[in-house]
Amino acid sequence: xxxxxxxxxxxxxxxxxxxxxxxxxxxxxxxxxxxxxxxxxxxxxxxxxxxxxxxxxxxxxxxxxxxxxxxxxxxxxxxxxxxxxxxxxxxxxxxxxxxxxxxxxxxxxxxxxxxxxxxxxxxxxxxxxxxxxxxxxxxxxxxxxxxxxxxxxxxxxxxxxxxxxxxxxxxxxxxxxxxxxxxxxxxxxxxxxxxxxxxxxxxxxxxxxxxxxxxxxxxxxxxxxxxxxxxxxxxxxxxxxxxxxxxxxxxxx
Numbered sequence: 001x002x003x004x005x006x007x008x009x010x011x012x013x014x015x016x017x018x019x020x021x022x023x024x025x026x027x028x029x030x031x032x033x034x035x036x037x038x039x040x041x042x043x044x045x046x047x048x049x050x051x052x053x054x055x056x057x058x059x060x061x062x063x064x065x066x067x068x069x070x071x072x073x074x075x076x077x078x079x080x081x082x083x084x085x086x087x088x089x090x091x092x093x094x095x096x097x098x099x100x101x102x103x104x105x106x107x108x109x110x111x112x113x114x115x116x117x118x119x120x121x122x123x124x125x126x127x128x129x130x131x132x133x134x135x136x137x138x139x140x141x142x143x144x145x146x147x148x149x150x151x152x153x154x155x156x157x158x159x160x161x162x163x164x165x166x167x168x169x170x171x172x173x174x175x176x177x178x179x180x181x182x183x184x185x186x187x188x189x190x191x192x193x194x195x196x197x198x199x200x201x202x203x204x205x206x207x208x209x210x211x212x213x214x215x216x217x218x219x220x221x222x223x224x225x226x227x228x229x230x231x232x233x234x235x236x237x238x239x240x241x242x243x244x245x246x247x248x249x250x251x252x253x
Contacts, residue, residue, distance in 0.1 A: 031134040034061045034075050051105050059094040060140075062103045065103045068246025069106045070115075071140040074100035080135040083124050084206035088135075088191040097122065097212060098185045100137040107139065117214045117221070119250045120145065127206035128230045138241050141248035142213060143169070150175075150224055154215040157224060161198045166224075171228050174198060178212070178223040186212060186223045194227055201227070203242025209240030 038051035038061050046052035052072065053062040059078060065071040065160060074096060080087055100122050108114045121142035124135070147170050153164065157177045166172050176197075179187045190210055195202040211226040228237030 020113040027131065027133045029080065030063070030073070030132045030136055032245070033063065034077060034134070035079075038063070039077050039190060053103070055099070057221075058099060060096065060099045062106060064106070064110075065138070065140075065246075068140055068248070070110050070248055071101060071138065071244075071246050072106050074103050074137040074139060082127055082130060082135050082206070083135050083191065083208060083210065084127050085135065089195055093189075095189065096135070096137060097190050097231055100139055101185055101212070104139055115141075118142075118216070119248070120214060120242050122212040123244055124210045125241050126209045126228075126230045129209055129237035129239030129241070138244060140241075140244040140246050141250050143243055143245040144250045144253060146213075146243045147250055154224055157215075157216050161179060161227070168226070170241070171201075171234065171236050172231075174227045176225050177215075177217070178225045180220070180222045184221065186225075190225050193225060198227060201229075207238055209238040211240040211243050213243075222223055 030082045033050065038048050038054050039056070042054040042056060048061065051061045051063045054077065055061070056077065059076055061075045063073045063075060065073050076094065076096065089114055104115065104120050107120070119141050121140065123138040123140070127173050149166055149168060153166075157175055159177045159179070161174045164175050167173070176193070178190070178193070181187050182185045194208060194210060195205060201208055207230040208226045209230075213224045213226065215222055215224045226240065226243065228236065228240055229236055230236055
């Protein structure tokens, strides 16, 4: 019993160390950029600076991340704290994932050539695995090892959640297939698919990181939706961004 308490205390220390690091950062930095610079500049001058794009009617902005040559962020233009926000499950909410998928064109522009569809991955971190308290979807390259692991499994994935038989980046993930619509965008809202269909997730959304990865199934293109849960005893903060590679080594394959 004593050893278990010591182990728990040690793990709590590791997790809290991470939380303390994030708390030391400016957790409102993204919101101040979007809400106080990009949106007013778009409204008053017709330019989204320093963002790459502001869609006022869609309620989203696209910002180049400071990390990675090709990484961008899709950010709401209204206050939305993160994956745990009840706003994300209400009717009429913007389709943030669809907008993020379409915003990958900025990666193409930055690179000067189109990226292969299979090279991109979208990710949202859990409340415990992020530094900012404004929802943002990371738009970046997929880690090559993760890409291969999903390629080996994609045709076995159903349109319902199941735990993967392999770990991704050393952590357990649940996965399900998501179909593509006629325009190649993901069908269904990943936040709702997580909250409504993965048992237990709806009452602890703050613990989950989500990733959307394009996949090629036997019957056509679609996506794989991945969910990882923050777990104290696995020293896992639910950071789905770990499935990305901001150096884009996948492009060298």
